[in-house]
Amino acid sequence: MPGDPVPHLPPLLEAVLGxxxxxxxxxxxxxxxxxxxELTGARYAALSTAGGGPEGPAEIRTRTxxxxxxxxxxVPILVGTEPFGRLRLDGKSGGGPFTAEDEQxxxxxxxxxxTAIGNARLYEAxxxxxxxxxxxxxxxTALLSGERAADALMTVxxxxxxxxxxxxxxxxxxxxxxxxxxxTASTHDDPGGLVGTTIEPGSPVLEQLLGGEPxxxxxxxTDPRMTTRVRHRFGPSMMLPLQASGQLxxxxxxxxxxxxxxxxxxxxxxxxxxxxxxxxxxxLAGARHRRERLAVYEDRxxxxxxxxxxxxxxxxxxGMMLQAAQRRARVAAVQDMLGKAVDELESTVQEVRTAxxxxxxxxxxxxxxxxxxxxxxxxxxxxxxxxxxATRFLGPVDSRVPDRVGAQLLTTLRRALDTAARRRGVSRIxxxxxxxxxxxxxxxAVRLTVYDDADTGxxxxxxxxxxxxxxxx
Numbered sequence: 001m002p003g004d005p006v007p008h009l010p011p012l013l014e015a016v017l018g019x020x021x022x023x024x025x026x027x028x029x030x031x032x033x034x035x036x037x038e039l040t041g042a043r044y045a046a047l048s049t050a051g052g053g054p055e056g057p058a059e060i061r062t063r064t065x066x067x068x069x070x071x072x073x074x075v076p077i078l079v080g081t082e083p084f085g086r087l088r089l090d091g092k093s094g095g096g097p098f099t100a101e102d103e104q105x106x107x108x109x110x111x112x113x114x115t116a117i118g119n120a121r122l123y124e125a126x127x128x129x130x131x132x133x134x135x136x137x138x139x140x141t142a143l144l145s146g147e148r149a150a151d152a153l154m155t156v157x158x159x160x161x162x163x164x165x166x167x168x169x170x171x172x173x174x175x176x177x178x179x180x181x182x183x184t185a186s187t188h189d190d191p192g193g194l195v196g197t198t199i200e201p202g203s204p205v206l207e208q209l210l211g212g213e214p215x216x217x218x219x220x221x222t223d224p225r226m227t228t229r230v231r232h233r234f235g236p237s238m239m240l241p242l243q244a245s246g247q248l249x250x251x252x253x254x255x256x257x258x259x260x261x262x263x264x265x266x267x268x269x270x271x272x273x274x275x276x277x278x279x280x281x282x283x284l285a286g287a288r289h290r291r292e293r294l295a296v297y298e299d300r301x302x303x304x305x306x307x308x309x310x311x312x313x314x315x316x317x318x319g320m321m322l323q324a325a326q327r328r329a330r331v332a333a334v335q336d337m338l339g340k341a342v343d344e345l346e347s348t349v350q351e352v353r354t355a356x357x358x359x360x361x362x363x364x365x366x367x368x369x370x371x372x373x374x375x376x377x378x379x380x381x382x383x384x385x386x387x388x389x390a391t392r393f394l395g396p397v398d399s400r401v402p403d404r405v406g407a408q409l410l411t412t413l414r415r416a417l418d419t420a421a422r423r424r425g426v427s428r429i430x431x432x433x434x435x436x437x438x439x440x441x442x443x444x445a446v447r448l449t450v451y452d453d454a455d456t457g458x459x460x461x462x463x464x465x466x467x468x469x470x471x472x473x
Contacts, residue, residue, distance in 0.1 A: 025120040032077075032113040036087055039109060040073070040102040043091035047077070049084060073098040075110045079118045087113070125266055132270040135163045136277040143278075143285040152285055156242075156252065156278045158186035164238070164263075164271055166254040170194060171242075172209075173250040180206060180251060197228050205239065209251050214272055215239040218262055220255055236262040240275035244283045252278070369398045370406040370433075377410060378431055381417040385426065389417070395435030401446050405471050409433070409448050416450035416467040423454030423465065437470060444473045 029047055037045035073089040087110055092098055142155045153171045161169030171184040178201035185194035199206050205225045208215050217223050220234040234255035242249040252275045256263075263271075371393060378389040401409070413431065420429055430451040437447035453464040 025117070025124050028116050028120040032087065032109070032116070036089060036106060036109055039105055040089055040098060041093040042073070042089035042098075043093055044089065046088050048086050048088070073103060073106060075103070075106050077110050077113050077117070079114045079121070084114065084117055128266065129270060132163055132274055135159050136274050139274075139278050140281040143281040152282060153184040153250075154186060156282070157184050160252055160254055160271070160274060160278070161186050161188075163274065164254045164267065165256070167234070167257045167260075168194065168253075168255050170253040170255070171250050172199065172253060174210070174248070177201060179203075180209065182253075183250070194230060197230050199228060203227055209239060209241055210248065212241045212243050212248065214241060214268070214275075216263065216268055219258070221258055234258065235260050238263055238268060238271050240272055242275055242279035242282065244276070244279040247279075247283060249279055249282050370401050370409070371397055373406070373410055374413065374431070374433060377413050377417065381421065381429075384421045385417075385429065387427070387429075389429035389431050391431045391433075393433050393435075397433055397435045397446075400435045400444075400473060402473070405446060405473065408471060409446065409469070412448055412467075412469045413450065416448075416469075419467070420450065420452040420454065420465070423452060426452045426454045428453045435473075439470065439472060445470045446473055 029049075033045045033047050036042065075087050077084045077087055087106065089098065089102075089106065092102075139156055139159050143152050157169035157171050159169075160166075167188055169186040170182050172180040173183050175181050175198065180199040182194050182197045187194070203225065205215050205227075215225075215238075217226065217237040217239070218235075220226050220231045220237045223231075235258040237253060237255035240252045240254070242252055252271075254271060374393075375391060378391050382388045417429070417431075420426055430449075432447075432449040432451075434447040434449070437445045439445045447468065447470040450467040451464060452466075
């Protein structure tokens with residue numbers, strides 16, 4: 001427009017509108033750089049940030065490299081009253097220096113850029129809060145869906161690592177000695193050697209964590225409070241207590257690599273809130289798991305009572321009637337048949353009692369009694385054999401057999417079951433642990449008998465194979 005007192009006003013308005021049209025921070029910074037270069041005719045433009053915000057230290061520039069020995073122009077960018085960075089121009093197109101008008105236009109653009117950057121920061125903070133809230137909700141849903149304890153901890157560690165843009169998500173739990181040990185680790189590049197790392201008692205960091213206070217570290221490798229053997233791998237870090245209803249479950253640690261940008265106040269606040277909600281979800285998930293286990297125990301107790309009160313008593317009564325019939329029978333063949341029936345019923349009663357004992361064992365815990373360990377071995381053999389070996393116990397096995405002798409018995413049982421599994425045509429295995437046995441010299445003993453009906457090559461008269469082991473008590 002001829003005679004326009006401000007000939008660059010339309011381009012300036014276009015540049016101002018351009019820098020304010022983006023919400024994503026990185027795109028906003030690039031718009032500022034491109035607008036400054038176009039507005040002033042600079043061949044090179046760059047925006048250097050000081051790293052005071054979540055974007056960290058960075059430099060946004062045009063594609064053209066800075067010319068050598070070119071005239072430059074530099075103005076600051078403020079977000080409110082906070083220094084954000086500097087906008088630098090070099091090498092005016094067509095040669096010549098930048099004019100006072102160029103500087104004035106650049107300062108106007110820089111002022112508008114500060115407003116645009118502030119808005120982009122607010123948008124980014126809102127998006128960041130939304131991601132953390134969604135992540136916490138996803139963790140809660142996953143934990144309450146019935147995950148095992150180890151899987152639940154990994155869910156928390158992995159989701160937190162992704163949300164925090166950390167190189168690792170680590171869960172530590174208290175040790176009996178008063179320290180803390182890494183029990184779960186989620187990493188992007190799997191550096192290894194994290195699980196099992198401990199923080200020894202007396203560490204200043206440990207005292208804060210056990211007291212329920214978060215710990216924020218600028219550089220794990222050089223911070224004197226950090227004493228673990230893996231600290232040299234990491235830089236900025238957050239260590240957040242997983243605490244709910246006064247119960248300290250452990251600590252969530254989110255370290256970044258050395259040289260990575262530090263965590264901002266907003267990130268620290270959001271991660272602390274995430275840890276609190278994750279801890280509450282872990283407590284609720286644990287309570288739900290315990291209720292489900294209690295329901296299983298109650299159901300097992302009911303089944304065991306039914307088996308004992310109904311099945312065992314009826315079998316016992318039937319055996320008594322058969323014994324009475326055997327005494328009255330006058331034909332030897334009938335007596336033999338009744339005798340075999342009585343033996344079968346006694347064997348069935350023993351197996352039902354064994355099943356009742358197995359039902360009363362905690363389903364997810366290793367058995368501590370000899371009965372329980374024998375049943376565990378026979379149950380494990382089922383995967384190889386394709387059927388469950390029959391197991392009988394005679395006498396007070398748990399109270400009478402010492403641990404040392406019990407360990408020898410279990411070793412022999414494993415070998416016998418393994419050998420039986422290799423035999424041809426095995427369809428039945430009978431395991432008997434007799435704590436009422438005696439040795440030839442009259443000493444009390446425990447006897448293990450493992451019978452299998454394998455084909456030994458003796459034809460139809462084959463009686464299978466029997467392994468017998470005994471030891472004094």
